[in-house]
Amino acid sequence: AIFGASVGIVATLLNLGQTYGVPALACLVVGSSLVIHDDVCRRVMHLLGEILCWTQVTHGFVNFFDLYSAEEYPDKDKAVPHKVTQVLHLSYWVMTSLAFCVMEVDRINARSAVSEAEELRQGYQGSIQYAKCSQAADAASIRREIGTQVDRVDHAIHVLLTAGMSTPALRDIAHRVDIEHAAFAEFTGAVFLLGPFATMAVTLSFVDLFYGRCLWQRVVLAVMSLLSRLILFVWLSWSHWDEQRFILKVMNKFLCLAMLGWLGLMFCFLVFGLSLDNVFLTWLLITDLCLLSMLLFAFLGVRGIAKLPCGFRILQICFSRGCNACNARTVCALSNLAADDDESSETE
Numbered sequence: 001a002i003f004g005a006s007v008g009i010v011a012t013l014l015n016l017g018q019t020y021g022v023p024a025l026a027c028l029v030v031g032s033s034l035v036i037h038d039d040v041c042r043r044v045m046h047l048l049g050e051i052l053c054w055t056q057v058t059h060g061f062v063n064f065f066d067l068y069s070a071e072e073y074p075d076k077d078k079a080v081p082h083k084v085t086q087v088l089h090l091s092y093w094v095m096t097s098l099a100f101c102v103m104e105v106d107r108i109n110a111r112s113a114v115s116e117a118e119e120l121r122q123g124y125q126g127s128i129q130y131a132k133c134s135q136a137a138d139a140a141s142i143r144r145e146i147g148t149q150v151d152r153v154d155h156a157i158h159v160l161l162t163a164g165m166s167t168p169a170l171r172d173i174a175h176r177v178d179i180e181h182a183a184f185a186e187f188t189g190a191v192f193l194l195g196p197f198a199t200m201a202v203t204l205s206f207v208d209l210f211y212g213r214c215l216w217q218r219v220v221l222a223v224m225s226l227l228s229r230l231i232l233f234v235w236l237s238w239s240h241w242d243e244q245r246f247i248l249k250v251m252n253k254f255l256c257l258a259m260l261g262w263l264g265l266m267f268c269f270l271v272f273g274l275s276l277d278n279v280f281l282t283w284l285l286i287t288d289l290c291l292l293s294m295l296l297f298a299f300l301g302v303r304g305i306a307k308l309p310c311g312f313r314i315l316q317i318c319f320s321r322g323c324n325a326c327n328a329r330t331v332c333a334l335s336n337l338a339a340d341d342d343e344s345s346e347t348e
């Protein structure tokens with residue numbers, strides 16, 4: 001963060017910042033970091049994100065998010081003062097820079113989770129049958145307790161080593177979904193959605209409403225956005241810890257979709273001359289749709305989504321990252337075929 005701030009200040013002094021290019025590139029960095037699996041690439045993306053954020057902060061004036069400058073509207077009495085938009089602009093980018101720090105924490109924790117998983121696998125031969133005890137009496141007692149449930153115990157251990165936790169929901173889907181590192185909590189999506197995005201969408205709407213410029217459609221969408229985030233936060237807090245991990249991963253995936261939508265809006269604004277009011281209204285609509293979809297996924301949970309027609313594929317996308325998603329889809333398809341063969345053989 002300190003290095004990014006330093007480079008951002010230098011870029012500002014050299015007048016290298018671009019009015020629309022920096023926010024667009026920042027959105028691309030956020031979206032890419034959420035789906036890239038390579039540790040080095042993620043680290044570079046986070047550093048680049050810090051540089052872009054502090055380039056915007058150190059500019060000292062509103063660039064892209066100066067959506068309501070007095071020059072654009074003839075009636076200056078109803079225009080939001082430049083100082084207000086400047087404060088909102090700086091606050092937004094400072095919070096975004098903090099969110100990039102959280103992304104770096106997620107990356108470090110993910111690397112630690114991989115190392116811990118490798119340590120757990122050392123000495124494990126694939127089945128409880130090969131386990132050894134220092135006391136023969138303990139070994140006999142354990143095997144007597146397991147009885148004929150060796151396969152179930154092996155499956156539970158496999159889920160624990162692969163996902164980092166073994167819960168009934170994960171054990172149910174592990175035959176058809178690659179659940180590697182499912183126990184790892186990624187807080188990036190929650191921080192962005194409950195931090196900068198919530199602040200930008202809600203604050204700008206109510207500031208506009210205060211100065212008599214906000215349309216009722218935008219007020220409704222802003223209120224829906226705020227309520228959806230509150231409900232999602234409460235549901236996330238009350239959910240079981242394995243469902244919390246799943247909801248956090250879902251938030252990351254939908255945040256990536258929102259970034260793609262924002263880039264599309266920037267393209268339409270620059271190329272087709274889409275009005276700023278329509279851009280902001282469409283952005284609120286996109287974020288509300290993403291939030292409602294997140295709430296649906298959160299309410300259904302892992303088992304509920306698994307019962308949907310394409311539920312296992314949806315779960316695979318949620319649990320996977322980067323190239324692992326493509327590889328995991330192949331594993332998922334093969335697992336589905338194997339499960340269908342088993343069902344047909346049992347029927348015969």
